[in-house]
Amino acid sequence: xxxxxxxDAFGQPxxxxxLVMTPxxxxxxxxxxxxxxxxxxKDVDLDVYPGEVLxxxxxxxxxxxxxxxxxxxxxxxxxxxxxxxxxEYAGRDLFGLDRFQKRQMRVRHIGIVYQHxxxxxxxxxxxxxxxADRLILAGERSFSRLRGAAREALNASEFPLERIDDxxxxxxxxxxxxxxxxxxxxxxxxLLLLDEPTSGLDVSVQARVLDTLKRLQRETRVTTVIVSHDxxxxxxxxxxxxxxxxxxxxxxxxxDQVLDDPxxxxxxxxxxxxx
Numbered sequence: 152x153x154x155x156x157x158x159d160a161f162g163q164p165x166x167x168x169x170l171v172m173t174p175x176x177x178x179x180x181x182x183x184x185x186x187x188x189x190x191x192x193k194d195v196d197l198d199v200y201p202g203e204v205l206x207x208x209x210x211x212x213x214x215x216x217x218x219x220x221x222x223x224x225x226x227x228x229x230x231x232x233x234x235x236x237x238x239e240y241a242g243r244d245l246f247g248l249d250r251f252q253k254r255q256m257r258v259r260h261i262g263i264v265y266q267h268x269x270x271x272x273x274x275x276x277x278x279x280x281x282x283a284d285r286l287i288l289a290g291e292r293s294f295s296r297l298r299g300a301a302r303e304a305l306n307a308s309e310f311p312l313e314r315i316d317d318x319x320x321x322x323x324x325x326x327x328x329x330x331x332x333x334x335x336x337x338x339x340x341x342l343l344l345l346d347e348p349t350s351g352l353d354v355s356v357q358a359r360v361l362d363t364l365k366r367l368q369r370e371t372r373v374t375t376v377i378v379s380h381d382x383x384x385x386x387x388x389x390x391x392x393x394x395x396x397x398x399x400x401x402x403x404x405x406x407d408q409v410l411d412d413p414x415x416x417x418x419x420x421x422x423x424x425x426x
Contacts, residue, residue, distance in 0.1 A: 179197040181195070214397070261342045332367075
């Protein structure tokens with residue numbers, strides 16, 4: 152069961168600094184991805200530390216969503232390595248796992264919230280059933296425990312529990328994102344991936360979703376990678392930022408440093424265009 156108000160999994164009190172001198176939870180080196188003649192990723196290196204929120208920004212076509220799909224083991228890399236410091240697979244290149252092992256990694260250790268909810272939810276299954284799907288894949292078979300765990304995860308994502316039996320297609324975009332979030336956190340993953348989680352939502356709904364994400368990160372300290380074109384979202388959530396252009400990383404730094412004093416010419420254009 153989830154315990155969202157206790158100290159984090161690394162024994163740090165909840166008011167401790169997020170960035171600590173520990174080995175990275177996630178480490179990727181030399182990531183490459185091509186689609187025919189199109190280079191989507193080129194020599195991307197990435198480290199994300201326990202409890203950290205890393206933001207990825209860049210214009211459309213910069214490779215940021217492709218990078219997230221690779222981190223979620225949804226598609227293969229054409230080069231490079233990727234490790235995640237979880238017990239069963241610590242030190243192993245995740246791209247070398249077989250299909251079953253990759254599925255187990257996605258079920259047990261990686262949660263994702265997609266920009267388009269239909270990618271992460273079954274629209275003809277109840278909201279509670281969508282969360283239970285993840286638990287079933289992890290081996291749970293007791294209906295009462297499935298129901299209880301689904302309620303707990305939905306409650307943590309601030310989803311109204313009186314709508315637990317509603318279908319996602321009957322919900323607003325903001326509510327669908329909360330169901331995705333509940334499904335993503337139901338097994339307390341080591342890594343949470345967020346792909347444009349507030350895109351297309353009304354401003355007031357965006358604010359409420361961001362408040363929920365901030366609270367969950369503060370309480371659970373889940374290591375998070377968030378992709379967004381909205382620099383306000385990145386400023387609100389991220390500790391560090393990487394800036395991507397044409398499949399490459401062009402700048403890395405603390406969020407306020409990169410957004411307030413960008414050094415790369417492309418980052419300067421990106422920031423100024425959003426002002």
